[in-house]
Amino acid sequence: MSELLALTGLTKRFGGLTAVNAVSFSLERGEVVGLLGPNGSGKTTVLNMISGFLPPTGGRITLNGDAISGLGPNHIAKMGVARTFQLVRALPSLTVAENVIAALAFGRQKLWDAVARDAALHHLSAVGLAGRADQPAGSLTYIDQKRMELARALAAEPELLLLDEWLAGLNPTELKTGIDLILSLKDRGITVLLVEHVMDAIRALCGRSIVMNAGRKIADGPTAETLKDPEVVRAYLGDGHV
Template identity: 60%
Template sequence: MRYSGAVLSVRGATKRFGGLVAVDALDFDVAEHQVMGLIGPNGSGKTTMMNLISGALQPTAGSIALKGARISNLPAQEITRRGVGRTFQLVRLLPSMSVLENVIAGAVFGHRHRWGREAEDHAHRMLERVGLEAMAFAPISALTYIDQKRLELARVLAGDPELLLLDEWLAGLNPTELETGIELIHDLRGEGRTIILVEHVMDAIRSLCDNCVVMSSGKKIAEGNPADVLADREVVRAYLGDEDA
């Protein structure tokens, strides 16, 4: 695939599970420093698409390229080393390690490898970045839910990813936590990071995203800026049904 100038290029991405087509010939690009929202009703294929990008799943057909180099069909650890970092719908931490050690793991095994004191110092900076430095030596069991999410984000950031995938990172937060979470992502956006955001919180989509791709039943049904996309009749129909479209 030729390098188009996009950080990520998805062409014809398809994933079948037996007779079920979870992602159906999806095409989109993500430009450098862009925050793209990947949205749609439950079961539309959003997380499957994130899994294809990160290597958790292999595509049945199509291709995915990072800065022009094909990454589809590479193992997940190789895709991470090439610069794709992600969070998960259900927070995945290393419970036997301290808060700091979790972030050091991200620094050691991420896109840019750091070791020893360099990795530790960088991990402290990432914890400070997400507001968790005071809990660096605490066990995972001491963390609240929002702090677990912050820790997972700090661990991903410690690997210096070129593309950050946030899969419903704001899900399950109370209103105060949600405001804090949106502010944190807004700050990451301000740093010029390239982000794909899977999210159901429309206030976050409106305030954070430059562009949106809307999925329904595995297909792309709309693409464009958040205001236009969320007013599209087909998008309203996908979310609310024919009577409300």
């Protein structure tokens, strides 16, 4: 494997609040890595800086060796980064296929018309929505909205996919489906950085996990070992559980 993404001393301040404090880590191509930590630890802020939704206050982000720190989300998307959000951001007045076509129209290849629809149907089939293309997006169930959002992200043909609590709120059957979908991305060689609180999913998906607390990176290593790290246990459960 070779390095795809590198963060060096990444910092984000909002006024007097340091939300991310000199965080450094890298991802190798084809990895599925968990980015963990208690609520408010800075995980989503890291994703926002990688994807260009927030400019860093300090530090550096590189993708394939090229600096992307501070570039806008449209530029970073064209360089091969796609993401999902904690709350699904659908275009409810459009059909399911049209939601994906919108990503294709403004994506790396800028596909239109029948070619774009064929590509949209391909991505919808990959996430289990083959028969729902012409259904209004606003009528989908929660898990199917998440599937549509994933299809839309995949339509951008990413090298790096950022999933922000994509598995949150799913019942056990839906969770298994979601895990299988993410595993299929790994089989396709897509690198995934996964912010998640569902530890069963983290154990099933992530050979490696990075843990943050109060804006700092406190652990980085094999998931089974990282989750037993005393500082990680303290961050989640408090001193009485160490």
